[in-house]
Amino acid sequence: MARAQALDPLSGKEPKLMQTNFAVGHNQWYRKPATRTIEDLPFELLVLIFKFAFSNSIFRQFDNDWDGFDAKKGTMWPFEYSDVDIRSPSLFPYGLASVCRKWSKLMRSVPLFWTRIFVFIDELFSVQHAPADLKLSKQLPIKLTMTRRRRSAFNNDPSTERSIMEAVMKIIGPHTHIARCTRLTFDLTHTSSLPRLLTDFDYPAPILRILIMRGALASGLGGLSSNTEIKLGNHFPQLEELHIDGHNFVDSIKNAPHRLAKLVSEPVQLLRVENYDPAAGIVPQGRFLVFDAFPIFEGVANLELDSLAFDHAPRSRAEMLRVAGTQILDLEFICLIRLSSPLTATLARMVSPESMHIVSCPLHNVLAFPARRKLKLENILYAGLAPQLRKLLAPWRGTSLTLKLCSIDDTVLVMIGSLGGSVLGLEMNVPCLRKLRLRYCPTISTVVVAYLGVSREFQIGQNPNTFSILIQGCAGFLKRKVKFSRI
Template identity: 25%
Template sequence: MTSPVLLDPSNASDEGSSCPDESLFALYYSTQASRAAATRNFIGALPIELLLAIFTHLYQSSRRLTQTGEKWGLDDPLSSLFPYAPAAVCSVWCSVLSRVPEFWTRVVIRVDSQYTRSRDVRRYFEWSRDLHLDVIITRHRDEFEGDDKQERSKVRNATRELVRHIARCRSIRFNVMYSSSLPSLLHDFHQKDAPHLHTLKLNCKVDDGGSPPQKLVHWRFDAPGLRNLYLDARNFFDVCVDRNNWLRRLHGLSSLSVSRYRHLSNKGIDLYKLLRAVEESPGIAYLELKDLHFSRVRPWTTVNDISIELISMNLEDLAGEVLSEIIGYVDSASDATRITRCPITTCHHSLISGGVAFHDLSADQDLMVPLAHWRGRTLSLVNSACFHDNFLRDMLDGGPHDQSFACKGVKELYLINCTNFSPRLLKTMVSTRRKIARRSLFWRHDHNTLDWTFPTVAPITLISVEGGPALSKDDRKWFERNLGSFHWDEQVSFEDPDDSDPDDGRQMIV
């Protein structure tokens, strides 16, 4: 629905208002002199009121309603992005759009082959007037391959304009190719104030090294409302460890991501310092560590005075020993843990999360190493060939003389693009565990036992399979009859999102 305030010139144009100024109507009446020429171009002949109605609809369509309010959508293609796409149609459309400040509160700056010129960047910030901003400095999704020697200079020019308006920013997101192109928090953001900033994201695809900047003893960047922080490893170690530890001052921070460190030599970053900084943060609930190379600055197994409490954790592309150490330092039973492309066979700590998801694990990995004594409820596997019949046999065999089942608490099983198992053996495992669970005094019905803790083994009440092996009609009927929730699709494949953006500290682990 079109907002009346955008169409009524009598409304005051104060802060937060979307009202166009009166020059819009002067612009419209000035175009009437060339009405005859305009009739040959229907776009140019549209009345200002109709243009505003169209643009308001496009603006509303670009917004998303979330639990924390209405926000700009982040999944729109750059080629159709509002207001940049309609502003490129003709000068009249651009003039109309430029006079509604609210349209320009999402500032998108491209640093790829179709980069945004500095003059245009300045205009976007000016057209937003004094409203709060969401700034995105990015490349087109198809331009993250190859070589771009000019990316660093383009990002530097965009950053220079950004910091002049950082006091108005609600979110800042960099998504570039090289780590050397990212701004330096230590220097570019030094002595800046960002009272409205809730999300800061510095993301790159490749760590191409670069000389570390000189340390500042009294570094300061005030962002008291920051909730979500995503940093490359170099920026993290510049401002979040040792003397500076910025995390201690971010009392509202709930989500932290550290990514991309692949040094050309054997030298890595210090795992102990990273985890110590996380531990000293007052309220981090979600932790993500991606594509990091650590060094053994000291024997990890002797450092046992770190205790981290989290709600959810995402670990990607880490060495097996690193994975094991991190799991050992998380003392609380987090709700969800997601592990992607990490060796798990060398892990000497059992997972304690309520839900565990494994992504892209090879067939030679042994799921029982971290899961043998795991008592969580939800197990998810995506593109993981290590989910096979041997694992199912371990889940259904409590031993000849005792009932010490592996994964004894599992009630929900999600399988996506896993085909190296037998549906008949899966059925046997479900049936065996179900029969033993029925002996419990707590058993009533599948739907009434979801929240019970069974002393021997829990019944599996939900199975969801996407892209699985063929399932016979009889087995399908059996699963449907004996499970509270059942879904099996042999055809649909799953595409895993490359980059998670868990605003407000929330992350779905699937």
């Protein structure tokens, strides 16, 4: 029997949607499915995707309120962006905004998504789009970073990097975008491409909490504007952390020490100074005596010094008088990284920190470790370190010791587990030690570690929490981490 057909009353033909598809080999009503793309995802689903991606990029999880900005107080909700690989193609918000036009339009309609901005100065596209990206956050506080995708960019071309940064400084604007930064980072190749602290920041940044000015290669003092006038106003009243290159640091002490001292006073908690070469730059800044920085160091609780060729010894009568009046620095924490042996020894003699971290510094001239409670030695590798440590650690009265990537041997551990003489009579070496951390020290043996644990437990007492050893990445230990307590 023939199939009944419903004809179109106007054309007298069978409608296309009701035509039989004989190509499939049997009678059925068939409709070709429509092609779908990623742009066809519903708006509600996209909103959830973007909000989830944003919440994963920060420490604080947001609720359904998109704003995150208290207009009455003029502040952001308390959240911080998580540490990310800035070279990742999925970097928020740039990864999602690059998928398609629809996604880009939706992403750019939410100002909160654009409160973390990266300007990659080795990519023309990034520099050209920086003005538009900065406007997307409206008037919200922002975290702004100028950096490179390739660490080797501009290694042999400081003039190009400097010229690009001059253009970028005009984009970010002294009275517009920088004024609403809570974190401002310059992570460049050359120190000569950085702004000059005394002249290029002559405007207020009332909510700036972290300022980072880092140049991987010491190439002299920077400066990105024609302004040479130095004003002594306090433009960063909320500053908590200052990371500054050594050339800017020396320039500030020589030309405006009172401004720098005021800058690093409360509420600044951390001062990091890195990379200074007295012979670098078109006009070398020359020799700098480390004691001239002590009035600045007195204003901070936590101090980090990295790759600084500061002089440690006075050469004139005036310098000797200044050194004679220098007070011991009372700090919560100090970190010394890649300093010379004489400079390391001088600083160890002139500070009294609660905790101390020494990285890649030779200890030949050090007479004693000044840390009152915690000491960490890292990446100290040279012949003769073990006997030096035996001598330096035996009288040390701290409670926590970490040795990471150090060329120690079993004799150091035997010393820690042995009795020694002191002004108080016979007592354990490192008498107050309660926590020992050994990380990636391949030459220690399991037998000596066991001896150390038994020896100290026997000498110190029967409290099971008295002494502990954490071992990680050391040969001879099957487990990744081994903890001894009351062995």
